[in-house]
Amino acid sequence: MVGRGELERAVVSVLWDAGEPMTARSVTEALTGRDLAVTTVLTVLARLEGKGIVRRARDGRAHTYEAVAGREEHTAHLMRQVLDTAGDRDDALARFVGAVSPEDIEALRRALDGR
Structure with missing residues (x-):
C-alpha cells in the first residue's frame, strides 16, 4: 500500500511538472503506473490544499489545481x-x-x- 506522504509527493510532483493548473482527472491520468480512483486523488488534493501547498480554482463545472510554490x-x-x-x-x-x-x-x- 502506498503511504499517504508518498502519494502527496507524487501528486504535487505532477503539478510541478505540468507547470499549469490541472483537473483531478488530469492528475490521476498523469500518475502512470498507479491504479487510483479520481476520488482518491481529489482527497489528496484537498489535503494538500489544506496544508497550503496547492490552490484550487473553479473552471466551469470542474476545479483545477496548481502548486502554490515551485x-x-x-x-x-x-x-x-x-x-x-x-x-x-x-x-x-x-x-x-x-x-x-x-x-x-x-x-x-x-x-x-x-x-
Missing part, C-alpha cells in the same frame, strides 16, 4: 521549517554542511555570495 521554493521552505526545530541552529547548520557533497558546498557558497 519545487525549489517549497524545498527551501521545508528546510527552514526543519531548521526552526533545531535546539542549536549553529550546530545543526554545521552538521548539515559537514554532511553535504563538495558540489553542494560550492552551490551554498554561490548562494551566499549572491545574497
Whole structure:
C-alpha cells in the first residue's frame, strides 16, 4: 500500500511538472503506473490544499489545481521549517554542511555570495 506522504509527493510532483493548473482527472491520468480512483486523488488534493501547498480554482463545472510554490521554493521552505526545530541552529547548520557533497558546498557558497 502506498503511504499517504508518498502519494502527496507524487501528486504535487505532477503539478510541478505540468507547470499549469490541472483537473483531478488530469492528475490521476498523469500518475502512470498507479491504479487510483479520481476520488482518491481529489482527497489528496484537498489535503494538500489544506496544508497550503496547492490552490484550487473553479473552471466551469470542474476545479483545477496548481502548486502554490515551485519545487525549489517549497524545498527551501521545508528546510527552514526543519531548521526552526533545531535546539542549536549553529550546530545543526554545521552538521548539515559537514554532511553535504563538495558540489553542494560550492552551490551554498554561490548562494551566499549572491545574497
